[in-house]
Amino acid sequence: MNHQEKISAFRAAFPHTLPIFAGFLFLGGAYGIYMNSLGFHPIYPILMSLFIFAGSMEFVAGGLLLATFNPVSALVLTLMVNARHLFYGLSLLEKYSSVGKKKGYLIYGLCDESFSISQATNVPKGIDKGWFFFFITLLNHCYWVLGSALGSIFGSFITFSTEGIEFVMTALFVVIFMEQWKKGKQYHSALIGIGFSSISLFVFGPNSFIIPAMILILAVLTLIRKPVQKAEVTT
DSSP states (O other): OOHHHHHHHHHHHHHHHHHHHHHHHHHHHHHHHHHHHTTOOTHHHHHHHHHTOOHHHHHHHHHHHHSOOOHHHHHHHHHHHHTTHHHHHHHTTTTTTTOGGGHHHHHHTOOHHHHHHHHHOOOOTTSOHHHHHHHHHHHHHHHHHHHHHHHHHHGGGOOSOOTTGGGHHHHHHHHHHHHHHHHOSOOHHHHHHHHHHHHHHHHHOTTTOHHHHHHHHHHHHHHTHHHHHHHHHHO
16 A cells, blocks of 8 residues: 555544544543542553553553552453453454454554444545554544643642542443444344343442453344344344
């Protein structure tokens, strides 16, 4: 692919990421401020945003770094927090097919916002889909690092209480769910997710329901994947 085709892919991808840019400046900034409030030097949230790039887990990691070293607990907690990526991966099998060597970074850099854009956007005609998705992922990654850097650097100037600032990630997930619901034509996956999460919450309690819920949702979605895809095609 020549240089001009890459530029065309970048120009096609950039407008789709502008809302994420605005959101990540705030969310990343909130994360940077949160880490600053825990006493971390700005280099910590910057490097964590660059190499971990998992917003919700980065919030959790701040507490883990201050707690007693327990790698098993950290592993289980990370699985619980990021298990939703199992569903993202299944949903993007077709979208991310035939993208060449870029697939590795697309998998590594996949986040809720990149998933939302990739699912809701059709690649413009004449634009290479691999580079299109690559630039969406790269731009979102850069936005998050920038927001985290600004928040961590200027967090020391914040004089008011930052208690509860980590709730911004929960609010973000709710907004993403609502957007996907409004844009969707079939609601099988959403209803299955809500249903089994509610059942698991009732059976296992608020501290232990996530992993059982994820296992049940993954199993059911795997079983009904083909019928759901056929229904979406005919809709």
